[in-house]
Amino acid sequence: MTLEITGRSAxxxxxxxxxxxxxxxxxxxxxxxPVRNLADxxxxxxxxxxxxYRQLTAAGVVVTRGRGGTHVADHAVVPQEGxxxxxxxxxxxxxxxxxxxxxxxxxxxxxxxxxxxxxGEPVIDPGLERWAREWMTADLAPADVHLTITSGAADAVxxxxxxxxxxxxxxxxxxxxxxxxxxTVRVGGYRPVAVPVDDEGMTVAGLRAALDEGVRAVVxxxxxxxxxxxxxxxxxxxxxxxxxxxxxxxxxxxxxxFSMLSRSPFRSIIGxxxxxxxxxxxxxxxxxxxxxLAVTASDAETADxxxxxxxxxxxxxxxxxxxxxLALATDPDVASDIRAAGTHYADRNDAFAAxxxxxGVPTVAGDGLNLWVxxxxxxRDVSEQLMRRGWLARGDEFVLGAASxxxxxxxxxxxxxxxxxxxxxADVAAAVAAxxxxxxxxxxx
Numbered sequence: 013m014t015l016e017i018t019g020r021s022a023x024x025x026x027x028x029x030x031x032x033x034x035x036x037x038x039x040x041x042x043x044x045x046p047v048r049n050l051a052d053x054x055x056x057x058x059x060x061x062x063x064x065y066r067q068l069t070a071a072g073v074v075v076t077r078g079r080g081g082t083h084v085a086d087h088a089v090v091p092q093e094g095x096x097x098x099x100x101x102x103x104x105x106x107x108x109x110x111x112x113x114x115x116x117x118x119x120x121x122x123x124x125x126x127x128x129x130x131x132g133e134p135v136i137d138p139g140l141e142r143w144a145r146e147w148m149t150a151d152l153a154p155a156d157v158h159l160t161i162t163s164g165a166a167d168a169v170x171x172x173x174x175x176x177x178x179x180x181x182x183x184x185x186x187x188x189x190x191x192x193x194x195x196t197v198r199v200g201g202y203r204p205v206a207v208p209v210d211d212e213g214m215t216v217a218g219l220r221a222a223l224d225e226g227v228r229a230v231v232x233x234x235x236x237x238x239x240x241x242x243x244x245x246x247x248x249x250x251x252x253x254x255x256x257x258x259x260x261x262x263x264x265x266x267x268x269x270f271s272m273l274s275r276s277p278f279r280s281i282i283g284x285x286x287x288x289x290x291x292x293x294x295x296x297x298x299x300x301x302x303x304x305l306a307v308t309a310s311d312a313e314t315a316d317x318x319x320x321x322x323x324x325x326x327x328x329x330x331x332x333x334x335x336x337x338l339a340l341a342t343d344p345d346v347a348s349d350i351r352a353a354g355t356h357y358a359d360r361n362d363a364f365a366a367x368x369x370x371x372g373v374p375t376v377a378g379d380g381l382n383l384w385v386x387x388x389x390x391x392r393d394v395s396e397q398l399m400r401r402g403w404l405a406r407g408d409e410f411v412l413g414a415a416s417x418x419x420x421x422x423x424x425x426x427x428x429x430x431x432x433x434x435x436x437x438a439d440v441a442a443a444v445a446a447x448x449x450x451x452x453x454x455x456x457x
Contacts (some may be wrong), residue, residue: 014429015063017045022058022063023340029068032402033084044074047082048438050243069179072201076180082142085201087255101404104436107238107270107381110427113353114300120339125140129331135322136161143342148309152291153284158315160322161306161329165294169231172290173200173307175317176263179229184222184230186214188384190238190419193231193267202229206413209237213244214281216251223255229263230256234279236270237424239410241378244278252281260287269447272298273354276379290314297381298350304328357381357383360426367437373444380425385440387419389447397443403436426437 019025166333207218235243294306361377390409407414
């Protein structure tokens, strides 16, 4: 395989590798020769081989894994959040909010349009900016805060990483991790570094190890971490800030996706002296996924770079949408509905956790839309058993590395009726028993 790579220039060597991949001679995951070996075999300068691999990496054709070498990129599809549209099973892994708990936008639509917006005007609607500044700055230690509007949190994180990183840069991600974050990092060609999450959030030892590995960005969920439901304790947040104090130019992105619905206080890992940072809050969990809008507060340089990717009239967020979000977010009745929704999610998750615990599957509800259920057997085995009982669940898809080897299952149960909740809880207990080769408790089959 090595001898089939040809070329004397970096461009020719890169073209040769591309051709081997296109013909199927090299497949996803296959290793490429070390730079020194390739240079010796082709009789070229080592820098020429380095440049060829750099071109291939920038194009997303190969990935570099440090001491693990260079490999052909694997473009396998990453699982996505939301409904599995191609399944006949009852999907209890959606991660969706309850549609009945999303405020009706119709009363706000009639009076919020205002004057037309033209090319060249500010990206952020002035009314929304005033409200958002108060919403964001109350929880931030840095005094100099700049705001940007994007089309949702995933769009914000994607743009934030793109303005700071190049392909194969390392990014610290929580493990287990939100599927959209995994997808964003892999599609961007960055290298995910797993940081374990426990009951108090991202671990200190895990973050320290990731920084020692050279990560250039950290993506953290301060509360209602998806899928675990963990929220940072005050001590954990302080310890993480202390670790990051020695790395002020590492980009820290906080995704506070559950902000207005959370039953946990917001605790930031961004210290007052950190130089590259961003706090992202979307409205999708409490105003609905179709409200594709997120507010990003950041340092001045990050805001400037982010703004370069939001051209007025082309990639900005519609001012009509911004005004609708403002009208809803400042409506006292809507605010009351949002608080009620947060209580609903917490109560339904607590109730389902109690059901599982009573059936021999001890579970404690965290914060957020989902339950993260600990299992005594592999999650994949339990998922397969649940499929036979008509349910679709998820578990292993959220795991990045061996650090989160404990078997868990993510369930979205807040929209189930009591009858369906009882049935699912019984089926989970039966699935655990069947996957473990034990006899199911009476009445569960």
